[in-house]
Amino acid sequence: MQYSDQLLRYALPRVNDKATAKDLVQETFLAAWRNLDQFRGEISEKNWLFTILKNKIIDHFRKAVNRLTDSLPPATGDEPYFDENGHWAASGSPKDWGAQYQNPVETREFYEVLGRCKSRLKNIQNAVFTMKYMDGLESEQICKELNITPSNYWVLLHRAKLQLRSCLEKNWFTEE
Amino acid sequence: MISCKQASEYLLRREEGKLPFSKRIQLLQHMAICGLCRLFHRQSRLVKQCTSQACEHCEDQLSETEKQQLIRQLQQQL
Numbered sequence: 001m002q003y004s005d006q007l008l009r010y011a012l013p014r015v016n017d018k019a020t021a022k023d024l025v026q027e028t029f030l031a032a033w034r035n036l037d038q039f040r041g042e043i044s045e046k047n048w049l050f051t052i053l054k055n056k057i058i059d060h061f062r063k064a065v066n067r068l069t070d071s072l073p074p075a076t077g078d079e080p081y082f083d084e085n086g087h088w089a090a091s092g093s094p095k096d097w098g099a100q101y102q103n104p105v106e107t108r109e110f111y112e113v114l115g116r117c118k119s120r121l122k123n124i125q126n127a128v129f130t131m132k133y134m135d136g137l138e139s140e141q142i143c144k145e146l147n148i149t150p151s152n153y154w155v156l157l158h159r160a161k162l163q164l165r166s167c168l169e170k171n172w173f174t175e176e
Numbered sequence: 177m178i179s180c181k182q183a184s185e186y187l188l189r190r191e192e193g194k195l196p197f198s199k200r201i202q203l204l205q206h207m208a209i210c211g212l213c214r215l216f217h218r219q220s221r222l223v224k225q226c227t228s229q230a231c232e233h234c235e236d237q238l239s240e241t242e243k244q245q246l247i248r249q250l251q252q253q254l
Contacts, residue, residue: 001247005237013230022238026246033250086179094215111233114226133227139192158185165216165223173219 003046004029007053014057014130016119024060028053054135058145061131064123065146081162092166097173110172117167125160128153178202183213187220 004025011021031052032039039048081092088094118126127146131137137145143153178186186203189195195203207213238246 001243004243004246008236008238009234010231012236013234018236021236022242025238026249029246029250030253033253082179082181086181088180088212088216093212094219096215097219106233108233108235110226111230114230118227118230129227133224134230136228139194154185154188158188161188161220161223162184164227165219168223169219 001029003049006046007049010050011053011057013115013118014134015060016115016121016126020060024053024056027056031056058131061123061127062146064127065148081166092162094165095169095174097169113172114168117164117171120167121160121163125156125163128156129160129164132157178206180206180210180213180216183207183210184216187213187217 007025007028008021011024012018015021015024028049032049039045043051080089083089118129121129128142128148131142131145132139139150139153142148143150148156183203183206186195186199190200190203207217
């Protein structure tokens with residue numbers, strides 16, 4: 001139980017939902033307990049628990065992706081970033097973040113806003129975005145783990161990035 | 177000349193070294209003249225950086241009650 005908080009802090013920024021993160025931590029302990037005979041002490045307890053958790057998180061992401069067929073649903077169009085010519089649309093184009101951009105963002109409040117913005121991503125977008133930018137996985141690995149095509153991968157990542165940037169801009173960088 | 181939408185897609189692929197040479201040139205040409213895309217690129221980099229650091233700033237924890245609940249559930253599995 002001594003690692004429960006560390007496990008939670010690993011899961012939560014990835015799955016964006018505390019209830020889900022708690023469930024994953026719980027499942028991790030249950031799996032560890034049930035498979036105690038497989039733990040041979042070759043790695044530390046902590047690493048073993050984290051290995052189980054990482055796999056649980058990937059399973060969680062896979063479930064979100066399982067509902068995808070070959071083609072992705074169209075972008076919801078509630079945030080038109082580009083016009084019909086592919087230029088930045090007035091509503092969606094990047095704004096100047098001014099001095100804020102220059103300062104490193106170290107505040108807790110910022111990370112809360114980032115967490116909320118990330119939680120607004122569709123589950124499949126969040127899965128791809130998290131695996132790439134938090135776990136540092138390459139596209140081939142992500143496609144393999146989630147069983148998606150490379151073309152799906154690029155579309156999902158692209159949408160995730162656009163949405164996250166835009167959300168942060170509205171809720172942090174250009175707030176009065 | 178590629179569009180801003182294409183440029184934003186190319187930027188992603190370039191990050192992973194998966195943009196063919198000819199498209200890299202097209203991207204450079206676009207970025208040279210498009211201030212908005214340059215802005216987008218800088219901002220994207222910041223977002224990526226912050227995302228990778230998000231875990232270090234997570235301060236959540238399980239309450240004592242939640243921990244006790246978890247222990248009870250584990251014990252029920254025995």
